[in-house]
Amino acid sequence: MINYELYRVFYWAAKTGSLTQAAKALYITQPSVSHAIKQLEQSFSTTLFARGSRGVELTSEGKMLFSYVEPAFNYLNMAEMKMEELKNLEGGELRIGGSDSLFKHYLLPYLETFHQQHPSVQVHLLHGTTPEIVAYLKEGKIDLGIARMPIADAQLEVQEGISLQDIFVGGPKYDYLKGKTLTLEQLLAHPIVMFSRTSHSRTAITKLFHEQGYALEPEFELGSVDLLIEFAKKGLGISFVTKEFVTKELENGELFEIKLDRQLPPTQVAIITLKQMPLSKAALSFVDQLDL
Known part of the structure; x- marks a missing residue:
């Protein structure tokens, strides 16, 4: 084994x-840093850094080594923090990965408490898609993630949470659709607004339409749930959103649910951790508060 200090x-x-800067961070001299790098390069019989006037850059071999070393140090840092947290919850960190919409519409009250x-x-809070959240967990960048199911990964512990229902909603411009039950074909006669990034909910609804022989091609693809809501309120189309995220707009009449002749499948939110x-005590305390 190569000396840990070299790494x-x-x-x-x-x-x-x-x-x-490395010497300053480690409280050693720059010649000591250079010597350690040289030892590591000799042990691997390769060059890890390209030296220049502005500093050093990783070579392709160095980048490969760093891709393994960085997660290892992330885990070591996490282990140190968690040992410190064992004393009490008067310090430390809680790192959660999830989507902006789940942070805002589901986790916010729990985070406040x-x-x-x-x-x-x-x-x-580190936002991302489900694949990104899984990667953050495996790299040691977060303690836990929150994402929509299904999630199939043998390295993960998946704890099922609340159920969410996706719906189509319209604003006052589409009041003539209130009380009506539309077929998928009738729905597609109107401009559709959807989330632009690939998500479980979008994949599921696209599959449902495809199975019925229809191509779901949105008029607008947007980058946030808030924009989906605003576009629907302004009459720019019929938005595909999560019902639990628009309860206020549905209650005050700014939006209404577009009824379809078939039930859209619900999805479940899951808390995911590494097996x-x-x-940490902080993460355990937070998970205990959640409505699972």
């Missing part, structure tokens, strides 16, 4: 792009 030097040199109870715990990776 520490390599990690900081790669992270900062500077032997001088958690912060009130444990104000010293720093909360970090055999104990959760």
